[in-house]
Amino acid sequence: MTKYFTILPFLIYCSSAFAQDYTQFVNPFIGTSNYGATHPGAVLPAGMASVSPFNVAYKKGDGNVFEKDSEWHSRTYVHENNFLTGYSHVNLSGVGCPDLGSILLMPTTGKLELDPEKYGSTYRLEQASPGYYSNHLTKYNIKTEVSATMRTGISRYTFPAGESHILLNLGLGLTNETGAALKIVSHTEIEGYKLIGTFCYNPEDVRPVYFVAKFSRPADKFGAWKKMPEYTAEAAWTTYNNIYKPYNGYSYEMAGENIGTYFSFQTREGEAIEVKIGISYVSIANARENLEKEQPAFSFDQTAAKAKSVWNSLLKRIEVQGGTDDEKTIFYTALYHILLHPNIFQDVNGDYPLMESSGIGKTNGNRYTVFSLWDTYRNLHPFLSLVYPELQSDMINSMLSMYKESGWLPKWELLGMETNVMVGDPATPVLVDSWLRGIKDFDIDQAYEAMKKAAITTDGNKLRPGIEKYSTLGYIPEGAYDNLWGTVSTTLEYNISDWNLAQLARELGKNDDYKYFNKRALSYRNYFDKFSGMLRPRMSDGSWLTPFDPKAGANFEPVVGFVEGNAWQYRFYVPHDINGMIKLVGGSKKFVNELQRCFDEGNYDMANEPDITYPFLFNYVKGEEWRSQLKVRELIGKHYSNTPSGIPGNDDTGTLSAWLVYSMLGIYPHCPGDMSYALVSPVFDKVTIHLNQKYYPGERLVIQTEKNKPGDVIIEKVKLNGAPYNGYFIDHQNLINGSELLFKLKGH
Structure with missing residues (x-):
């Protein structure tokens, strides 16, 4: 089966000058294999709605295996699969747990069939572009064909002559919830809702998503169906599609499990x-208003053209010159993936569901959702702060609104529900890093209050379980808490949050808080085992956990003391105190x-976050910086490509993509809250980042590269604004003043 992405023509602006079409360098199929968990469907930047092909329900040719739960599918589409059962209209990209992937449309012809295993179809001639x-x-x-606006999706099906059908399946999807309700309003309209939630099988997180569907021509016939329980299979009515019972001409409301x-x-x-x-996540009325405001007419081509234009307006924020077409494609596709999440949550009238509540709020700006913060605090949010600070500002204000509504900052928020997935207090470094970089249009006093509450509350702390022992012992002992995941990992996450809070306290003149949190940020040292050279779990009495195997827990295997990693992958995860670790x-x-041994012996995991900064840590040792330059370029070549498997693993809502974009630019934020970037050799001859002058004084940041031959990757010298620059870290402030950074490269 041939899969390809559309190469779109250049746009001609009214000035008659040719403008670059950056969407031509986006391949949405990248990340749809190798568990990248992306999808190639139609979506706008931060779009609430998206329309994705859904091919993970059944795999034809392999015993018709039902896959979603057997393979823990957290994505609607897998490149190797070829059996479509519909197009879902609410989707996630690059997440590790199944949810959404719901409200599926499917066109068919011939005899009406309601069983997705029977009505599904193979496909060919795939095309995808932003x-x-x-x-x-x-x-x-x-x-x-499918396209989207911010809150709506549109499909165009071109049929052969004869009997044709369009099915709306509310039972099939990635969410573990199957309940729904619907009503056929007329021969051209359906309304209803679908329950979604239980992300990572958390039973407390359930919310309805409402919809209104309109057809461009009236149906000749219509009806509803529901899937009946298996035990009724001998009943008289089972001649209708096995256990899928149709209700021809049904126009009353229907509610239940697996309906359509x-x-x-x-x-x-x-x-x-x-x-x-x-x-809409508020009401059917709001879903209808969203549809009427964003797509008042049926105009597929116009919607697709607008979507392309919106993507171009953001992608062109970074212009690259030089490099191969494949390098440009993996770069701009990564930028595309970065801009998918977090996504907007409010309707066109400003309504949105309150955090952890059934109430409805109203906003004048953008309210964001889908904060996978354990992943994204490390690089994605610092990237948004540099290149798209106006988006980051709205996200910060959304996080603070969540605090006002629920009493706590988010950890892994999804659709106004706190899933409590992963560990640590990741909102704190996001807030602090944003403020220090120059995004200051949010209430810093309220932000400080929220962060300090998480850092010192000992009773009922929803963000920092285990903080009692952490505060008194300086570490979380093994076995002290029944439901705490990864004592060492959790402590390290609290350390980086404390260090960030200390930096902000110093900035705000809160000197006592600065001293307290800065000291507590170094408590990881209590885990250092001189014998093994590792950070090792220990017990309440101070003794070490025994037995201890630093390599146990690789490849996401569970291991005592660590979260999604092992002692090797967490060995150097103290980005705020690498000199202390040395x-x-x-x-x-x-x-x-x-550090070199970590790579040479296969202990480094490119597909997960705990060791994501390790390639840049050689910059801390004078004379060894070349190792970072070689290692980063080696990892790019090994793990990223213009293919469906071109992301090394779960993109984690853009985190692995952010690593790539930064690495190809030649700068990397090695520690959230630290305003310096580690320098490595850029991939492109010239990069121009257009800065938002509402936040930064400079108009653009230019990164240029000179080299003698294509394979040159070692930095010979660096110049900043024409003057020699010494060192392999550069401050954020040096880059936002309209700066030019020049790298001269040589061979190794």
């Missing part, structure tokens, strides 16, 4: 029917040898 996806269903000879509707048509050869769906392990030479 805001557009298309394929051809081989079973039905139907061309399918069908609209049937007698189509002419080549007749196109469009379906547009508005969504002393602990025995000096610079020993540190370099052990």
Whole structure:
């Protein structure tokens, strides 16, 4: 099966000058294999709605295996699969747990079939570009095309002559909730809602997503269906599609598990029917208003063209010159993935669900959701602060609104629900890093109050379980808390948050808080075991956990003391105190040898966050910086490519993509809250980052590279604004004043 992405033509602006079309360098199929968990569907930057092909329910040719739960599918689409059962309209990109992937439309022809295992179809001729996806269903000879606005999706199905159907399945999806309600309003309209939630199988997180679907022509016939329990299979009515019972002409409200509707048509050869769906997390009325405001007419081509234009307006914030087409494609596709989440949550009228509540709030700006902060605090949010500070500002204000509404900052927030997935207090470094970089249009006093509450509250602390022992012993002992995941990992996360809070306290003149939190940020040293050279779990009496294998826990295998990693992958995860870690392990030479050993012995995991900064840590040792330059370029070549498997693992809502973008630029934020970037060799000849002058004094940041031959990756010299620059770290302030950074590279 051939899969490709559309190469779109250059745009001609009214000035008659040719402007670069950056969408031509986005391949939405990157990350759809190798558990990257992205999808190639149509979506806008931060879009609430998205329309994705759904091919993970059944795998034809392999015993018709139902896959979603058996393979822990957290994505709607896997490149190797080829059996489509519909197009979902609410989706997540790059997450590790299943949810959403719901409100599925599916066109069919011939005899009406309601069982997705039977009505699903293989497909060919896939195309995808920002805001557009298309394929051809081989079973039905139907061309399918989809696009989206911020809160709506639109589909265009081109049918052959004969009996044709469009099915709306509310039972199938990634969410573990199957409940829904619907009503056929007319021959051209359906309304209802679908329950979603239980992210990572958390039973407390359930919320409805409302929808209104409108068709471009009236149905000749319509009806509803529901999937009946297996034990009724011998009942008289089972002649109707096994256990899928149809209700022909049904126009009352229907509610229950695994329900859906069908609209049937007698189509002419080549007749196109469009379906547009508005969504809302507030009400059916708001879903209808979203649809009417964003897509008042049926105009698929216009919607797709607008989507492309919106993507171009953000992608062109960074202009690259030089490099191969494949390098440009992996760069701009990573930038595309960075801009998918967090996404907006409010309707066109400003309504949104309050955090941890059934109440409704109203906002004048953008309210964001989907904060996978354990992942994104490390690099994605610092990247947004540099390149898209106006977006980051709205996200920060959304986080503070969540605090006002629920009493706590978010940890892993999804659709106004706190999932409590992962560990640590990741909101704190996001807030502090943003403020220190220059985003200051939020209430810093309220932010400080919220962060300090998480840092000192000992009773009922929803963000920092185990803080009692952490505060008194300086570490979290093994076995002290029944439901605490990874004592060492959790302590290290609290350390980085405390260090960030200390930096902000110093900035605000709160000197006592600065001293307290800065000292507590170094408590990781209580885990340092001189014998093994590792950070090792220990017990309440101070004894070490025994037995202890530093390599146990690789490849996401559970291990005592650590979260999604092992002692090797957390060995150097103290980004705020690498110089202190160098002393602990025995000096610079020993540190370099052990860090190199981490890579040489296969202990480094490119696909997960705990060791994501390690390639840049050689910059801390004078004379060894070349190792970072070689290692980063090696990792780019090994793990990133213009292929479906071109992301090394779960993109984690853009975190692995942010690593790539920064690395190709030649700068990396090695520690949130630290305003310096580690320098490595850039990939492109010239990069221009257009700065937002509302936040930064400079108009642009230019990064240029000179080299003698294509393979040169070692930094020979660096110049800043024409003057020699010494060192392999550079301050954020030096880059936002309209600066030019020049790298001269040589061979190794």
